[in-house]
Amino acid sequence: xxxxxxxxxxxxxxxxxxxxxxxxxxxxxxxxxxxxxxxxxxxxxxxxxxxxxxxxxxxxxxxxxxxxxxxxxxxxxxxxxxxxxxxxxxxxxxxxxxxxxxxxxxxxxxxxxxxxxxxxxxxxxxxxxxxxxxxxxxxxxxxxxxxxxxxxxxxxxxxxxxxxxxxxxxxxxxxxxxxxxxxxxxxxxxxxxxxxxxxxxxxxxxxxxxxxxxxxxxxxxxxxxxxx
Amino acid sequence: xxxxxxxxxxxxxxxxxxxxxxxxxxxxxxxxxxxxxxxxxxxxxxxxxxxxxxxxxxxxxxxxxxxxxxxxxxxxxxxxxxxxxxxxxxxxxxxxxxxxxxxxxxxxxxxxxxxxxxxxxxxxxxxxxxxxxxxxxxxxxxxxxxxxxxxxxxxxxxxxxxxxxxxxxxxxxxxxxxxxxxxxxxxxxxxxxxxxxxxxxxxxxxxxxxxxxxxxxxxxxxxxxxx
Numbered sequence: 219x220x221x222x223x224x225x226x227x228x229x230x231x232x233x234x235x236x237x238x239x240x241x242x243x244x245x246x247x248x249x250x251x252x253x254x255x256x257x258x259x260x261x262x263x264x265x266x267x268x269x270x271x272x273x274x275x276x277x278x279x280x281x282x283x284x285x286x287x288x289x290x291x292x293x294x295x296x297x298x299x300x301x302x303x304x305x306x307x308x309x310x311x312x313x314x315x316x317x318x319x320x321x322x323x324x325x326x327x328x329x330x331x332x333x334x335x336x337x338x339x340x341x342x343x344x345x346x347x348x349x350x351x352x353x354x355x356x357x358x359x360x361x362x363x364x365x366x367x368x369x370x371x372x373x374x375x376x377x378x379x380x381x382x383x384x385x386x387x388x389x390x391x392x393x394x395x396x397x398x399x400x401x402x403x404x405x406x407x408x409x410x411x412x413x414x415x416x417x418x419x420x421x422x423x424x425x426x427x428x429x430x431x432x433x434x435x436x437x438x439x440x441x442x443x444x445x446x
Numbered sequence: 447x448x449x450x451x452x453x454x455x456x457x458x459x460x461x462x463x464x465x466x467x468x469x470x471x472x473x474x475x476x477x478x479x480x481x482x483x484x485x486x487x488x489x490x491x492x493x494x495x496x497x498x499x500x501x502x503x504x505x506x507x508x509x510x511x512x513x514x515x516x517x518x519x520x521x522x523x524x525x526x527x528x529x530x531x532x533x534x535x536x537x538x539x540x541x542x543x544x545x546x547x548x549x550x551x552x553x554x555x556x557x558x559x560x561x562x563x564x565x566x567x568x569x570x571x572x573x574x575x576x577x578x579x580x581x582x583x584x585x586x587x588x589x590x591x592x593x594x595x596x597x598x599x600x601x602x603x604x605x606x607x608x609x610x611x612x613x614x615x616x617x618x619x620x621x622x623x624x625x626x627x628x629x630x631x632x633x634x635x636x637x638x639x640x641x642x643x644x645x646x647x648x649x650x651x652x653x654x655x656x657x658x659x660x661x662x663x664x665x666x667x668x669x670x671x672x673x
Contacts, residue, residue: 221531289604289648291611293622294641297629301637379521386615387629396527396615405535408527415524423519 224406229413239394241414247390248418251309251381255316256324256373262317263324263373264366271332271362272354280329284322292319292380300387307388316380320373327369331362364434371426378419392418453635460635467636471624475643478620481610482651484542486603489549496550497557498583507558514551522548522612530616541613548609549602556598560591593666596659600652607648621647 228234235241270276295318299311335358343357359366385393395411398404431439450462464471500506517525525544533539564587572586611622619626621640628636660667 285604288601289608289645289652291608291622291625291641291644293611293614293619294625294637294644297625298637298641301629301632301634375519379523382521382523383612383615386626393523396523400535400616405530408530408535412524412527416520416528419519419521419524420516 221405221409225409225413228406228410234410241392241395244390244392244394245414245418247309248378248381248392251312251316251384251389251391252374252377255313255377255381256320256370258313258317259320259324259373260370263321263369264328267325267328267366267369268332268354268359271329272350272358274333277329277333280326284326287319287322290319293383293386295319296380296383296387309384309389311387312381312384312389312391316377319380320377323372323376324369327365327372328362331365331369332358334365335361361435361438364430364438367426367430367433371423371430374426375419375423378415378422382415456632456634458634458638460639463635463639471639471643474621474624474640475647477618478607478610478622478644478647481538481541481545481613481618481620482603482606485545485606485610486549486599488542488546489553489602490599492546493550493553493557497554497561501558501561510554511551514547514554517547518551522609523615526613526616536617538613538618540616541610541618545606545609549606552602552605553595553598556594556601557591560594561587563594564590589663592663593659596655596662600655603651603655604648607644607651611644 237243267280270280292315296312296315299305299314300307302311305311305314332354339357339361340353343353348356381391382393382396384391385397392411392415395414396408399406399408399411450460450466452460452462453466496510500510520528522544525547526540527535529540529543533543568586568590569582572582577586610620611625613619614622614626617623621644624636624640627633628640
């Protein structure tokens with residue numbers, strides 16, 4: 219028996235691409251979880267990052283918060299949220315946990331991008347009579363665009379990874395294939411699911427890396443920006 | 447021993463949990479530390495020679511960091527599982543190797559930064575004093591790159607400690623096993639205590655590595671201090 223062959227057969231079997239337990243539906247769930255979580259996190263992280271970056275305040279707190287968030291196991295938060303009676307198991311607990319972990323990369327990159335804009339450029343804009351809102355939106359934000367997108371990119375890739383765990387707390391997404399496959403010792407299904415998960419993460423990374431390059435002002439392109 | 451009231455009430459916060467199930471907790475923490483140590487050790491064994499091989503080659507760097515970047519993007523759950531056919535689906539090796547692979551990327555990047563930043567005049571002075579290639583590397587370049595390497599090691603250690611928990615999915619998750627058990631038994635104190643233990647472990651290792659940096663680089667302490 220060849221596991222690789224079995225996995226290829228599993229991936230090619232059209233029966234696995236139909237219905238609630240099919241790849242398209244699980245993929246859609248995965249994308250919905252990711253989209254909602256990153257969307258909500260952006261609604262929080264972007265304005266706060268823009269404001270703090272513009273004021274050039276709170277950098278220490280933002281960095282400390284981001285570093286501390288790395289030490290927190292996502293699986294633990296996911297499980298605890300599912301066990302809180304008012305949240306319950308399922309996708310809702312997953313979204314709450316995902317939002318929590320998507321905020322730090324968006325916040326820190328937006329902050330660093332805005333606060334890192336050359337002071338002289340900002341002063342020149344003020345000297346020309348620009349108001350604070352105009353300085354932020356017409357000068358600082360365009361210059362910081364690359365890093366803002368870098369933050370979103372890190373958040374998306376990280377949320378796609380964490381969303382695989384939703385299946386373990388009664389939720390959906392592509393992690394269900396790994397969870398169900400293990401339960402039945404159906405390793406072709408386990409591997410087939412893992413291939414889809416890895417493919418989705420890599421595709422998101424490639425698309426967003428391209429987008430980041432596209433929106434970064436040419437003069438600021440200095441090769442790949444280190445992931446946060 | 448009577449069951450503590452907070453356990454009977456299934457409270458979130460219950461210090462009595464630690465004494466009640468101390469054997470289980472100690473075993474979980476030990477396995478968590480072991481998995482982390484194996485992953486970091488393996489990553490160092492790979493990253494240091496790899497950095498020395500690719501440091502002078504642009505293509506070598508691009509290939510090493512490129513492959514590392516691809517592996518780094520693959521979610522841990524998927525990577526654990528994808529290593530199953532090689533190491534076995536119920537072995538701890540997929541967890542160790544996958545986490546080591548992430549760590550190699552972090553360590554390699556930091557090592558290259560550290561080696562690149564060794565001042566050229568320092569290297570020249572050492573060569574002029576008669577240092578051979580090996581002595582230059584082990585007694586000048588690597589010590590000067592140590593702060594960058596340790597910064598990478600801190601980052602790798604903290605994220606590895608958090609990620610080990612996901613290994614519980616394939617039966618090797620250290621404290622992650624307690625999280626899962628707490629979830630299936632609706633045992634709230636076990637869940638919260640496990641989460642706190644993982645965070646404390648990460649912070650403790652982080653502090654230890656900061657301390658190691660101070661001890662290993664005595665020359666840095668003199669910098670910036672008035673004579």
